[in-house]
Amino acid sequence: MEEEAAAELRRLRDSIDNMDAALVHLLAERFKITQQVGDLKARHGLPPADPEREAQQISRLRALAADARLDPEFAEKFLTFVVAEVVRHHEAALRDSAESSIHIGRRGVGQ
Amino acid sequence: MEEEAAAELRRLRDSIDNMDAALVHLLAERFKITQQVGDLKARHGLPPADPEREAQQISRLRALAADARLDPEFAEKFLTFVVAEVVRHHEAALRDSAESSIHIGRRGVGQ
Numbered sequence: 530m531e532e533e534a535a536a537e538l539r540r541l542r543d544s545i546d547n548m549d550a551a552l553v554h555l556l557a558e559r560f561k562i563t564q565q566v567g568d569l570k571a572r573h574g575l576p577p578a579d580p581e582r583e584a585q586q587i588s589r590l591r592a593l594a595a596d597a598r599l600d601p602e603f604a605e606k607f608l609t610f611v612v613a614e615v616v617r618h619h620e621a622a623l624r625d626s627a628e629s630s631i632h633i634g635r636r637g638v639g640q
Numbered sequence: 641m642e643e644e645a646a647a648e649l650r651r652l653r654d655s656i657d658n659m660d661a662a663l664v665h666l667l668a669e670r671f672k673i674t675q676q677v678g679d680l681k682a683r684h685g686l687p688p689a690d691p692e693r694e695a696q697q698i699s700r701l702r703a704l705a706a707d708a709r710l711d712p713e714f715a716e717k718f719l720t721f722v723v724a725e726v727v728r729h730h731e732a733a734l735r736d737s738a739e740s741s742i743h744i745g746r747r748g749v750g751q
Contacts, residue, residue: 597668
């Protein structure tokens with residue numbers, strides 16, 4: 530590959546690396562918020578998944594993607610991918626919450 | 641669910657929606673850049689996938705994720721998910737480029 534093309538590839542990859550760092554930090558913040566949602570749901574006995582909310586999110590993100598000239602199919606796959614991870618976290622939070630209740634319950638009956 | 645908890649859930653979901661809009665727009669820009677990478681690779685006959693580059697990206701993103709308290713496993717799965725989509729685009733660009741060459745070649749021999 531010519532020197533010029535190699536320099537161009539490096540330049541483009543530097544930009545990709547910057548965007549990936551931004552994406553990872555945004556995802557970290559997003560998970561901090563969904564963890565709060567998970568705690569709230571666990572405290573109120575709400576199910577981890579919410580199909581109606583997910584349908585609204587998918588429809589909204591597909592429209593945003595189309596405006597930004599991103600393949601709406603990819604935007605939907607991306608959200609499904611992230612939500613699957615979030616639901617996994619919520620289920621773990623629910624299990625932890627249930628285990629705490631059992632321990633409290635046992636203490637409550639004198640164990 | 642009490643009114644207060646419902647209001648808190650709405651507030652958290654509004655923040656998630658804002659972050660998802662930011663994520664979609666960042667991903668749209670990232671694909672614009674990887675499209676340029678794909679065009680460059682296709683012009684220079686480079687393979688769409690680059691395992692060495694991917695290994696560097698994964699290692700870097702895992703470290704960034706750990707610093708940001710995001711599960712490094714998730715960061716790696718996320719990158720693999722995005723790169724798979726990018727490689728799919730690059731392969732399509734290579735096919736388009738090969739088809740153009742064939743057409744030019746045919747014109748070149750008088751067809």
